Amino acid sequence: MTKMTPSEAFVETLVAEGITNTFGIVGSAYMDALDLFPTAGIRFISVAHEQAAAHAADGYARVTGRPQTCIAQNGPGAANFISAITAAFWAHSPVVAITPETGSMGIGTGGFQELDQMPWFEKCTKFQVRVNRPERMAELTRRCFYMAKLLSGPAQLNIPRDFFYGDIDCEIYRSGDVNYGSGPEGLIKKAAEILARAKNPVVLAGGGVSMADAIEEVKALAEFLTAPVVNTYLHNDTFPAGHELAVGPIGYCGSKAAMRSIAKADAVLALGTRLGPFGTLPQYDIDYWPTSAKLIQVDIDGTQLGVSKKIDLGIVADAREFALQLLKALMAVDGGRKKDAARLADIAKEKAVWKEELDGWSSSVNKLMHPRRFIKELADAIPDGSIVATDIGNNSSICNSYLRFTGPRQHLSALSWGNCGFAYGAAMGAKVGAPDTPVFALQGDGAYGISGLSEVMTAVREDIPVIAVVFNNHEWGAEKKNQIDFFKSRFVGADLLTNPDYAQLAKDMGAVGFKVENYADVKDVVREAVKCGKAAVINAVIEGGEKVLAEPFRRDAFKPAVRHLPKYRHLSAV
Helix, strand or coil: CEEECHHHHHHHHHHHCCCCEEEECCCHHHHHHHCCHHHHCCEEEECCCHHHHHHHHHHHHHHHCCCEEEECCCCHHHHCCHHHHHHHHHCCCCEEEEEEECCCCCCCCCCCCCCCHHHHHCCCCCEEEECCCHHHHHHHHHHHHHHHHHCCCCEEEEEEHHHHCCCEEECCCCCCCCCCCCCCHHHHHHHHHHHHHCCCEEEEECHHHHHCCCHHHHHHHHHHHCCCEEECCCCCCCCCCCCCCEEEECCCCCCHHHHHHHHCCCEEEEECCCCCCHHHCCECCECCCCCCCEEEEEECCHHHCCCCCCCCEEEECCHHHHHHHHHHHHHHHCCCCCCCHHHHHHHHHHHHHHHHHHHHHCCCCCCCECHHHHHHHHHHHCCCCCEEEECCCHHHHHHHHCCCCCCCCCEEECHHHCCCCHHHHHHHHHHHHCCCCCEEEEEEHHHHHHHHHHHHHHHHHCCCCCEEEEEECCECHHHHHHHHHHCCCCCCCCECCCCCCHHHHHHHCCCEEEEECCHHHHHHHHHHHHHHCCCEEEEEEECCCCCCCCCCCCHHHCCCCCCCCHHHHHHCCC
């Protein structure tokens, strides 16, 4: 045991866990520990808003596969974490949220910036602990890191602010590694038997494939089965887009080739996915989920097996380890299996039909850029291997049809949590975690106003060369489409008619700004943004309105408007 202060124990445990960066806003509640960060070799990255700090920790954790921290002042600062930590929760991202709180002697008295913080985080973390004695600081900090790894999700470390002070004796060491394993041998054999008997097996590759770095194993499995590989919603990086078996993502604004391919399945291997209900909704009027197919669901989180879909076989396992053992089991029961030329031809046909349709949608030469034409040019311009963070909203979602990736941990999104303002903070964290990789944040003008606009100052100050792409159509497009389809084009709160010049604003904040209005210039602008090596903002002026918007974002959630009171009767749709 070594004598130290609790602040020293806390910081030394962060060091032992490999933390070299943390995100937050300076606060008095943890300043005694913060004072140690520079000497400890921990870079404190000060953001404009705590939500961006938690998103940055999430982005860092997703691209590195290692736990990452964010820290906030007690009360309002900690509360500002909530939405971003929820995004990390649904992404199975191992973020450790450090939330100092009111001093132990003042809890329950309604003191300055007092908030009962634990209940706030109860439903958006996998693990929570309050440091109940200063002597346990290192132990409980270490436990948070272990649980974040074990449960693959956020953990909350809640620390009464007076517990940073005093003298303690403790030992510093790193938390243990986690190995989820391949699942029980008997269940692997059952999965192999189901897939060997199937005429049209399909692999559905979820986020767990990327997190487990399992792409090569999934590739070998799919090639053995001659099975098309479908990406789950907003996980376009779970299988190489250029592979002959890759058919793209399902879900909102996804690939029709993927939807038509999975609709034909008689067996689906859902690998590393919870099969969230939003990500499997019908799209383009295609009700593609194969309800009669045998469904095998594999995930490290056993609580999610069979929650959203009826499954025939559920297995708790690491995606990579399972895929390795499943291929061995398949070879044992179906060793003479040959490549299915007819299936390959069918897959190629579906992809060609979809490409032709998508190219047609993206062929506009109008002076004011059609969003699909811009997004096509943007997707073609983004260098291979780049990391792309996409926000929520109409044009960010349309990107789901176009973004193509070559490897894992390249596509970051808010997934089914869908909180606006996700992309820029996540992109900052990703860039810190992968400094040699180009990182893009794609946001609509509404989402950019929530986070990107203010955090550009952070990126400039901290020298984090993220490239923001703002889809500037002067509207909240997804909500405007709902108002068009369900409220007779009565636009309330959907117009953003006085947007500034985001490129000029970027320059005023010390970043590099580009304005693009012609689709022919997109590739050159992206090239220059990457080349400049600084925080950059691309203000893309694109067409908005009814003609270019995607279908309603939440068709499943709306009914025709009914109004009974005489003063509102003219607003009724029935």
